[in-house]
Every structure is written in structure tokens, then in C-alpha cells.
Amino acid sequence: MPKRGVLLVLKPLDVYPPIPAAQHLPNLAPSSSSPSPPFSALNPKIVSFLNDRLKVHKDTINLCQDVLRCKFVDWEPVICNNLCHPIRHVDLVITIGGDGTVLQASHFLDDSIPVLGVNSDPTQIKEVNELSNEFDAARSTGYLCAASAQNFEQVLDNILESYIQPSEISRLSIIVNGHPFPTYALNDILIAHPCPAMVSRFSFRISGYNGPRSSLSNTRSSGLRVSTAAGSTAAILSGGGSRMPISSRDLQYMVREPISPGPAEAPLMHGFVKPDQSIFVEWYSQEGVVYIDGCHVTQSLKFGDKIKISAKAPVLKLYLPQDLVRDHNPKSYRWPSVL
Structure with missing residues (x-):
């Protein structure tokens, strides 16, 4: 069986400005000669939250790359902001980020190559509830992402074994x-x-x-x-x-x-x-x-x-999350466990 070609499209790591660790924040005393510091620099919880988001995103990238190294695939990573030509000559595009990364990759795809979105930093409801009175702790929605770090290998195996098929999503x-x-x-x-x-x-x-x-x-x-x-x-x-x-x-x-x-x-x-x-x-x-x-x-x-x-545009072949697959075509839904 020939190896599958996979393009790994990554959300950039610099989506937030450099944020110092909370314990290294300078002593920012008010001064009439200097502007007020940004709010994030004054709230250690926000600093910790943003640093954790970056860490979780990096950890998801590393996990997905480790999984791909164990599979019968050839793969190559690219930062989504560096895409500049139509994507060709691969069997699958995997995006790691959120819905925005899926959207960016879709601009370089026709209807011949399917896409799997991996939500690298899903929102944690408990975290949102605990911090809702201090700041917005929502992370990534991942509405169009069928996988996360927790189930990436299972979803990928189901794709490689043709247990699941991509849905055809309209574009304009x-x-x-x-x-x-x-x-x-x-x-x-x-x-x-x-x-x-x-x-x-x-x-x-x-x-x-x-x-x-x-x-x-x-x-x-x-x-x-x-x-x-x-x-x-x-x-x-x-x-x-x-x-x-x-x-x-x-x-x-x-x-x-x-x-x-x-x-x-x-x-x-x-x-x-x-x-x-x-x-x-x-x-x-x-x-x-x-x-x-x-x-x-x-x-x-x-x-x-x-x-x-x-709507006279090529569809996008996209692997949808399980709940959307059921709504899209419940009779053809198959998502077996891969041991």
C-alpha cells in the first residue's frame, strides 16, 4: 500500500504578543511620564491563562506529529500564514488550531482533497465558569473541527481505514x-x-x-x-x-x-x-x-x-464533528473504535 501524503497546516505560535511569566512581571508603579501598562500585565490570572493557551496549542502540535510518525504516511508541516499557492499532491490536509485555521486552509483547496480540523485548544466549561467574573476564558470553539488531542489518533485511523468519509460543505x-x-x-x-x-x-x-x-x-x-x-x-x-x-x-x-x-x-x-x-x-x-x-x-x-x-463554487470535503455528521446524514454515520 503506498504511503499517504499529509499536509499539516498549523496555527501560528505568535497569535498572542510575548507575555512574561507572572512571577517576572515588573513592578509597574504609576508614573505621569509613562503610559499605563496593558491590563494583561497587571492581572497574573490573564497572563497565566494566555501562557497556558499557548502551551496547550504547542502540546497538541507535538502530539499530532508524534502520532503521524507512527503511521504509514508522509507528512510535512506548514504555518497557515505561509500558504501562498493552491494545495496539490497530497491525500489529506490536517489543520491544527481552530475554525480560523480550517478557513485559511480552505482558501487554497478545491474539491479534491479532504480536510480534517484538529481543535488544538478547546474551551473548558469549568474554567469559563470559574473565571467568568474576571475575564473571558473561552478558548477555541472548533465548530468545524472533528478532532482534538484526546481523539486525534482514533479519528485519523478511522480516516486511513476509510471507516468515515468527508462531508461536502457548500462554499460561495x-x-x-x-x-x-x-x-x-x-x-x-x-x-x-x-x-x-x-x-x-x-x-x-x-x-x-x-x-x-x-x-x-x-x-x-x-x-x-x-x-x-x-x-x-x-x-x-x-x-x-x-x-x-x-x-x-x-x-x-x-x-x-x-x-x-x-x-x-x-x-x-x-x-x-x-x-x-x-x-x-x-x-x-x-x-x-x-x-x-x-x-x-x-x-x-x-x-x-x-x-x-x-453558491456556484466547488464544495469543500471536510470531516465533520460527530454531532454534525449525525445531523448531516444519520443513516450513513459510522464511527467505530479502532483498537
Whole structure:
């Protein structure tokens, strides 16, 4: 049997600024000639918490690498921020970090290579409860991550033995002035002015390939967000949107903070787009940006640009967490223990 090729995509270790050990914190006396120190430098619990997050992430990387050394695979690590070319010639991509690392890796993948996300630093509910009155002790959500340090070897063995198969997750495509953007969004896109305090002016309508077009909505707002099913639990849900089944091929859109929409337009500020439909946007501000899956990938806009958004994009083959697999296709669910 030929060896499997694996690309290990790692969340950077420098996601937090250098933090001194709590016992080495300087004696920071107030001084009129020096700025106030950062809050984290004054609270040893926060310092300890952030240092522990970094340690847990490093330990997970080391554990996964040790497991891979014992398997019949060839593997190579790369920091996700260093990805710059489409990923080719491997059988599996494993991301170690959180959902953000999965998102970054997805921008370099078509529909031929499956992805396994490893949550390197899961949130500990007990820790959150104990520290909730002092600071936010949430760690990584890992909604799209099927593994953690505790079960990585079992999940990997199930993949190598073909006991489990990846799910096909919808992405969305963006075409600006007739030119397709080379990156597909796994979670969502936000079209907005680069300054969040500025008003975004644009018009949009929904149009099907064979069906009627919706009426044109002319809006002044904080921008337009469009999400996939996978992204429906993220920003659009926080803004008042709806959670969608992970298997849905629909898109969901929401106009953010519309300014005084009329009675006829108010119901159009939030809705869904079928797989055979597209959203057509005309941008009428001097500046604009399309933010793809956060802020790592962007596309600048200018007055008069035309944007087409649709689900006509290659799916991402992603190994989903067990609970999402059951919801996605319970009849085909298989997750046996590997001894």
C-alpha cells in the first residue's frame, strides 16, 4: 500500500504578543511620564491563562506529529500564514488550531482533497465558569473541527481505514465586474466600507437562472453579509440571522443596520438564496471591501463595481464533528473504535 501524503497546516505560535511569566512581571508603579501598562500585565490570572493557551496549542502540535510518525504516511508541516499557492499532491490536509485555521486552509483547496480540523485548544466549561467574573476564558470553539488531542489518533485511523468519509460543505463564489475571485468563502463574506463608521451605499437584487428577479433594494447601511450553511452559526447568527442545517446548499444574506428601510423594503433586508439563484450587488460608495471569511482575504471595490454572489463554487470535503455528521446524514454515520 503506498504511503499517504499529509499536509499539516498549523496555527501560528505568535497569535498572542510575548507575555512574561507572572512571577517576572515588573513592578509597574504609576508614573505621569509613562503610559499605563496593558491590563494583561497587571492581572497574573490573564497572563497565566494566555501562557497556558499557548502551551496547550504547542502540546497538541507535538502530539499530532508524534502520532503521524507512527503511521504509514508522509507528512510535512506548514504555518497557515505561509500558504501562498493552491494545495496539490497530497491525500489529506490536517489543520491544527481552530475554525480560523480550517478557513485559511480552505482558501487554497478545491474539491479534491479532504480536510480534517484538529481543535488544538478547546474551551473548558469549568474554567469559563470559574473565571467568568474576571475575564473571558473561552478558548477555541472548533465548530468545524472533528478532532482534538484526546481523539486525534482514533479519528485519523478511522480516516486511513476509510471507516468515515468527508462531508461536502457548500462554499460561495464572488465575481467582481465579470472576473471570478480565485478564493471561495467557506463561512461568509462581508461587503462594506473599509471604515466601519462610514455608511455603505449599494443596491442589490436576487435573481434566478430561470425564475423571476426580485425587486431592486437601494440601501444605506453598515454593509451586506452573505453566509453559507457552515457560516450561519457565526457572525450572521449573532446579527439576528438563522442557523441553517450544515447540509443546506442555500445562502443566507443580511443587510447590516439598514438606515430607515421603507415598509416594502424592510422584509428584504434578510433572506435566503436558493442554489439556482444569485445576489447581484452594485456598489455606490467611493470605497468598499469584500471581506472573505474574516479579514485575511479581501477584495477592494470602487464606485460602480458590480458583484455577483452565488453558491456556484466547488464544495469543500471536510470531516465533520460527530454531532454534525449525525445531523448531516444519520443513516450513513459510522464511527467505530479502532483498537
